[in-house]
Amino acid sequence: MRIVAIIFLLLLTSQLVGQEMPCNIEHSPVIVNEKLSYDIYMKVGFIWIPIGESIFIVKESDDYFNAEMTARTFDGWSPLYKVNGVFRSHLSKADGLSQHYLRWTNENGETSYDSILFDQSNLICKEFLGPNPQKQVVYDLELDHCVQDMISTFYYIRTPLYENMIPGDQLPLHLFYNKYQYNIDMQFKGEEIKKIKSLGDQNCFRLEAQSIKGKHVDKSALMTCWISNDEKRIPIVFESPMKFGELRIILKSIESIP
Numbered sequence: 001m002r003i004v005a006i007i008f009l010l011l012l013t014s015q016l017v018g019q020e021m022p023c024n025i026e027h028s029p030v031i032v033n034e035k036l037s038y039d040i041y042m043k044v045g046f047i048w049i050p051i052g053e054s055i056f057i058v059k060e061s062d063d064y065f066n067a068e069m070t071a072r073t074f075d076g077w078s079p080l081y082k083v084n085g086v087f088r089s090h091l092s093k094a095d096g097l098s099q100h101y102l103r104w105t106n107e108n109g110e111t112s113y114d115s116i117l118f119d120q121s122n123l124i125c126k127e128f129l130g131p132n133p134q135k136q137v138v139y140d141l142e143l144d145h146c147v148q149d150m151i152s153t154f155y156y157i158r159t160p161l162y163e164n165m166i167p168g169d170q171l172p173l174h175l176f177y178n179k180y181q182y183n184i185d186m187q188f189k190g191e192e193i194k195k196i197k198s199l200g201d202q203n204c205f206r207l208e209a210q211s212i213k214g215k216h217v218d219k220s221a222l223m224t225c226w227i228s229n230d231e232k233r234i235p236i237v238f239e240s241p242m243k244f245g246e247l248r249i250i251l252k253s254i255e256s257i258p
Contacts, residue, residue, distance in 0.1 A: 019172040023146035025096030035255040043246035065091040089151035101149035120146045147176040158233040162205040194226045203229040
């Protein structure tokens, strides 16, 4: 699993879900023209070092919320590790499910392309994978359940009424990534005050899950996300141990764009 994918799949677990994700999702926390900017840090020894940034933007068309996330490492890291990526998801306003997902990444000069067309009502999808569109391989795949993609998941975890949940409740997720459907349980841990140097004390809801083992993550790694305890339910902080350190993604700014 590539590190760009790991950064934004921090809430994955390998256990099967005990519940099923709803296939008609109310996306009330999705704010059109919202721009969320995050700083990405890596812990080396006792020091947190800024290594990159990511930006989430949501716009809309007649039938869709059009969500885009960009991620990049800072220039100072280029000699060691360089990543640039664009991720897009078109979410149906009718049911909150992804209809099309697109990923373009460049990791140390190696490009990767992934485009998925979902037919959620018929539980099928068509995925185009390769280093670029000219060298793609097409896969016709079946789904066991309606699914979210990597970007729509970011908005899906903002939809529950966490104030009505109790610690230990599960948030089921069916996520499709790189030809496979992952059936996931995220666990609600309750309310918590999260102290963040740049933002101060934040009243948050906390989610936890075990990771999917990959190139940069051990299966035993515990992923944690803190979500703002308000009507917007904005992810404030993501934290995850890695094989080579600890990763933290922190909200930097919230803006409205034209």
